[in-house]
Amino acid sequence: MRAFRAGLAACCLVVTLCPPAEAERAPSPREVKKARQVARERSRTLGVVTARLATAQSRLDGLAAEAERLVEAYNGEVVRLRQAELSYAQARERLAAADAEVERARQAVGLLAAQAYGGLGLMTPVVGMLVDQGDREGALHRASMLAQLWNERAAVLGRMHDTQQVAAILRTQAANAYAAQQVASERAEEARKAAEAAVARQRRDTRQLRVRTEELSRRVDAARSRAQRLARRRAHALSALATGGSAPGDMVADWALTQLGKPYVWAAAGPNTYDCSGLTMRAWEKAGVRLDHWTGTQWTSGPHVPLDQLKRGDLLFFGHVSDDPGTIHHVGIYVGRDQMVHAPQTGDVVRVSSIWRGDLVGATRPR
Structure with a gap:
């Protein structure tokens, strides 16, 4: 009797410390159905988010390609800007040479003006020659010299005018080319920054969607595992009832x-x-x-x-x-x-x- 009581007490202690496991209770058909429904609903949600992720990834790829194109366009504008700066420097050198030529022409014209300031100017020695010599042949020779002097004066004035025109054209062309290239470079830089900002935003959105997808995937796996677990528990419990253990x-x-x-x-x-x-x-x-x-x-x-x-x-x-x-x-x-x-x-x-x-x-x- 004492041994029986000790055994009974031990059995009670085991039951108290080790209550029946959850696996011993057969889940109801409703529990199994609900678990499967939860798994299906989570799968549908996962499908929607996965589709959004694919769309976002596709858009990210497109934005990245566009950003790369704009970056290369900017690089091209930078190269052309450097070329424009070089051309501008060369043009300034040519302009400096043209300005020097203009200055030399201006000095020549100034000399002519100084000579003309005394009255007859260049004609004074010529008149003297005409007065001092009365023969016809000498007069013709002296008239020829006078015409040559006038032609040289006209050439000096014309050369000054031409150098001034060339200098003005070079100055305008160089300034316009540099300004246009500078504007193009600034536009390219703005486009590059805008594209990189768009890529950064899309990467952030895509990363958030990817995290959401991974979370939903884990929840779907958990829901499916639970549905399978409940179904197996129910099947095994029914089998155990049928076989008696x-x-x-x-x-x-x-x-x-x-x-x-x-x-x-x-x-x-x-x-x-x-x-x-x-x-x-x-x-x-x-x-x-x-x-x-x-x-x-x-x-x-x-x-x-x-x-x-x-x-x-x-x-x-x-x-x-x-x-x-x-x-x-x-x-x-x-x-x-x-x-x-x-x-x-x-x-x-x-x-x-x-x-x-x-x-x-x-x-x-x-x-």
Whole structure:
């Protein structure tokens, strides 16, 4: 009797400390339907945002191409501006030469004016020659000299006028060319700045959409995982009712499926975060089997199972060298149909994945 009472007290203590897991309650058809509806709604939202992201990315590509074109246009204007500056400098040199020529012509004209100021000017010596010499032949010669002097004077005046015209034309052309190129360069610079600002805004919008898409994708995965988890729990619960019980491995696999979506955290063992061996330790704990929080001893926690004889709840181990258990670095829980539940890595969540990886070492059935 005393032993019976002690056993009864122990049973009560186990029930108190380890209440029935959520996996033991079969979700209702309504819960499964609602979970699937949530997954569909989130998928639709994700589709809309994904389409917006694609449109934004396309617009960003177009803006980037346009900005690049405008930047190159600006670069071209800068090159042409440098050429215009060089041409302007050369024109100024030519203008300086023309101005010097104008000054020389002006001095020659000034000399003529000074000579003319005395009255007859250039004609004074000529008149003297005409008065002093009375022969006809000498008069003709002196008349010829007078005409030549007048022609030289006209040439000096004409050369000054021409140099002044050339200088004015060069001055106008150089100033106009430089001013026009300066305006073109300023327009190109403004267009470049506007294009780069548009690209910056579009990159910001695209980045926000990408973040939103990633967030929605995670929520969709979580919703789908929950719907699948509820459906599997219901199917298994109904099967268990039909067969009258459940094997420890089924309990392990079913409980592991209730943890989908919880974040991976290094060295964590629940209840809200896990690493790989922390998840497997807690799962087998639900079936009454105590494991260490380490893949090294979990690998030796029971008989090794051929991969063609896997059962739900078996532990699958992965290493850097597929035939060397000493390289094991990851573990997962087999849940059937070549799938496992595992806590993959930092930044990821507990999820269902295929067991067939290149670093698969083998399987263990704890006991």
